[in-house]
Amino acid sequence: MILSPARLRALLTALLLVSLLGALDHTIVASSLATVAGELGGLEQMSWMIVAYTLASTVAMPVFGRLGDLYGRRGLFLTSLAVFLVGSVLCGFTQDMTQLAGARVFQGIGGAGVQLLSQTIIADVVAPRQRAKYQGIIGAAFPIAIVIGPLAGGLITDSVGWRWIFWVNAPLGLLALLLAVRNIPKTGRSAAAGTFDVPGAVLLGIATTGLVLAVTWGGSLLSWTSPALLAIVAVTVLSSIAFFVVEARAEHPLVPLGIFRSRVVVIATILASVVGIGLFSVVSYLPAYIQMMYRTTATVAGLVPVASVLGMLVTSLLSGFVVARSGRYRIFPILGTAAGAAGLAGMSLITDHVPLWLPMGLMAVVGLGTGAFMQLVVVIVQGVTDQSALGAVTSAVNVVRQIGSTVATAVVGGVFALRLVEGLPGTVDARTLTPNLLHTLPSATQAQVADAYSSAMSPIFLALAAVYAVGFVAALLLPHTELSNELQHTPAESEALSI
Template sequence: MPLTAWRLRLLMISLLTVSFLGALDHTVVATSLATIAGDLGAVQQMSWVLVSYTLASTVMLPVLGKLGDLLGVRLIFLASLVLFLVASLCCGLAQDITQLAIARVAQGIGSAGLHLMPQTIVGTVVPPRERPRVLSIIGAAFPVAILVGPLLGGVITDAWGWRWVFWINIPVGLIALALAVIAVPHVPGHSGRRFDIAGAVVLGISVTALVLGASWASADRWVIGVPVIVAAAVAAVALAVFILIEVRVSEPLVPLRHFANRTILICIVLSTVIGVGLFSVVSYVPTFVQMAYRTSATVSGLVPIATVFGMLVSTLFTGWLASRSGRYRMFPIVGTALAAGGLLIMAFLPPGLPLWAPMVAMALVGVGTGAFMNILVAVAQSAAPRSDTGSVTATVSLVRQVGSTTATAIVGGVIGAGVALGLPAGLDAATLTPAVVHASSAAVQAQVAELYTAVLSPIFIGLAIAYAVGIVAALLLPNRRLSDHFEPEPVPTAESATV
C-alpha cells in the first residue's frame, strides 16, 4: 500500500537519521583511535578496533538482507538499531582492548542493519520510480558523515573524552528509534521460507579470510607470507563450497539467479567498481597531497573534501533527475566516464601544481561516482522479485564493501613497497611522515614529491581502468524506464528485469 505524503516524509527523516548515525560512527571513531589505544594501553592492537567492526558489518550484510526478506524489514531494522545502541554503551564502558573489540563486533552487526535496512525499506514501500530520489536523500548521509565525522570525533574526544565518541550515539539513536517505531510500516516477511544457515556460515568464513588476508598483506607491504597464503586458500575454498550450497538449497542466502539477470549483474559490477575505484584510494589521497604538493595535513584535507562534496551534490541531483524522468541508463554511463577521466588527470598531474588541480580532478571522481551510486540500488531492486528485495540490496552492498576492503589493502601495500624502495638516502620508510619530509632540504622534498607521483600514477591509471570497465558495463544496461507503480511479483527468469 502506498504511503501518504506525510508518512513518507516522516519515514525519510527517520531513515536519514539512522543512516547518518551508522555512517558517522566509523569516521568519528577513526579520529579518536590513537587516544583510545593509548588510554587502554593497547597501541599495537588498536587496529582491531576498526577491523572487528568492519568484519562484522561486512559478514552480516547478506545475513540481515535475507532475514529482512524472511521476517520483515521493520523487525530487522528496529533490532539492528537497538543492538547498535546497546553496543555503543558497552564500547564506552570497555576497560580493555578485548572488551572494546567484542563490543565493536556487536556494534558492527548493528551498523550493517543501519546501512542496509533503510535501503531495503525504501525498496519495499516506495514505488520504483520514486526510489532514486528517496535513496539519494538517505544516501547523502554517507558523504556528510565523511565531511563532519573527523572534526566531530576530534572535538568530542578533546572536550569530553573518547568514551563519549560512542555514548553520543545513544541520545541521537533513541530519537531515531522513536521516529522509526512510528514511521516504518509493518511489511510482512515470508516466514514460511527456510534460512540458509550453512550458506551464511561458509560465506562468513570466506569473507573473513579474504579481509584478514588482505589486511595482513597490506601490513607487511604486500609480502606474501604463510598467513596470507592460508587466508587466500581458505577464502577460495569457502567461496567454492558456498556456491555449491547455494545451488542446492531451496532458499539460498544469495540467490544465484540474480547473476543470471543482466540488469542485476551489471548493478553488482558497477557497485564493485565504486568500491575498487574510489573507496580504495580516497584515504591515501591526503598523504599523497602532503608529500607531492608539500602541504600541511589541514590543507591536504581539501582534496578529499572536494571529492565528497562533489559526490554529495551529484547524488542528490541525479536522484531527482532519475525519479523525474524514470530513465536511469545515462547516469552510470556518464558517471563512470567522469570518474575515469578524473583519475586519469590525477595520474598525469606533475608535482608542484597549485592545489586546485588535484581538487578539481578528485571532484570529478566524486561527481561521477555520486551520479549512479544510489541509482543502481534502485535499479537492482526493481529488477528483482519483491520477495528478494533484502537479498539483492545486500548483495550490491556486499560486493562494494569487499571490493573496497580488498583494493584498499592492495593499494596500501603497493604504496608502502614503492615508497620504501625509492626513498632518498637518510630517510627511513618506517618513520617517514610529512613532518619529517617538510623538515628536510628542498632537494629531498622534491625527490619525495617525484617518488610519490611515480608510485601513485600507475595506481590512478589502474583505478581509471576499473571505471572504464564500469563504462562498458553501463553501456550494457537495458534502456528501460522505472515503473510508477509496484510491479506484480515476477517469475524469476534470466531476464526478469522489467523495470
C-alpha cells in the first residue's frame, strides 16, 4: 500500500517513538538496579529485572512474527503497545521483586511485539529499496537509547524515584498509540492464513527459556556441573530437536524452515549473530575494563562504549540512505565486518601505556562497521522473502541476534572473571576490588591490576574479532543483486489493504 508522504512521516514517528521506548527499557533500568533491589529487599533477585524482560521478549518475538503474517499486523501492534504500557505502569506499582519480575514479563511480551512489528509494518508499506532508509531511522533508537538510557535512569531515580523510570513510558506511549491508530493501515488475513502453530510455539518457548536460563544461571546461581543445570541443558536440547521435527511437518509452521533454503537469508542470519556476539556482548564490560586499566573516572571510561555507539548511529543512517538510492547493499556488510574485525583485533593489543584516545578510536571503528550492516540484515532478508512470511523471517533475524548477545555476554563475563582472578596479584581480592580501592593501592600494585585486566580482555577481543572475520567471509558470499523499488503484496493482502 502506498501511503501519502504526510501519513508515512506520521507512521514513522510513531514507530520510531515506540522503538525508542522499547530500546530505552533495556538501558534505563541499569542505573536503578541497586536502588530498586535495596528498596524492595531483593538484592539476590536483582538480576531478574533484566532476565525476566529479556526472556519474555525472546520467547514472544517469533510468536508475534507469525501471528502478524497470518492475521495482519495492525491490531497486533496496537495490542502489543497497550500490553507494554500496562506492564510499565504495573512495574511502578510493585511492592517486591517477585511482583516486579512478573510485571517485567508482561512488559517484555509487549516490548517484543512493538519491536518486531515496527520492522514488519514498514515492510508492508515501503518498497524493499526504501526500507533501508526507514529501517535505519527506526534502528537509530537502539544506539540513542544506549547513550541516554543510563543517564536518564540515574537522573530519574535520583530526582523523583525509580518507579518513574517505568511510568515515564505512559505519556510517550499514549502519544505513539494515538499516532499508530491513525496511521497504520489495516490488513486482512494472509493468503496463507490458517491455524496457528501452537506446538511449535510451545517447543520454541521451552528451548529459548532453557537456553537463556542456562547461560544466565550457569557459573553463578548454579555450578556448571550441577544436576539442575544439566537438566535445563537436556530439556533445551530435546525441545530444540522436537521443534525442528514439528516445524518440518506443520502445515503453517511458526518458523517456515523453507526460508533458510535462501543463501541470502542464511548469510543475513549469520551477520545478525555477529552483531549480537561480536559487539553487544562486550559493550557492557568496556567501562569497567577502561576504568580499572587506566585508573580513570567512570564518566571518562564511559566515553569508550559511547564512541562505538555513536559510530553505529552514523553508519546505520548513512548506509540506509545510500542503499535507498542505489539498491545495492553488498558492500556494506563486507566493509562493516572488516572494520569490526580490525577494530577488535586492535583492542586485543591495547595496554595502559597507550593514550586513551586509541581504544576510544578503535571502538568507534567497531561501531562504524557494525552500524553499516546492523539494520540492513533485516532489509536484506525481507527483500528475498514472500510477503506471507515477512514476520517469520524478521523475527528469526532478531531472535538470533538477541540470543547471540545473551549467550555471548554470559560467556564473555565468565571468561573475563576467571582470567582476571588468575592474573591479579595475591594481595588483591577480586571480590572487593573497586576503582576507589584501586586508587589507594601502591603504584606497582595498580600497574599489576592494569596488566591483569589487559591480559584478561585481550584474548576475548581477539576471539570477537574472529567472529567478525567469519561474518566477513559470509558477506563475501552475498549475491550481486539490487533491492527492488516496487512494493508487492500477495493477492489477499492487496484486496484487504485499506486507508
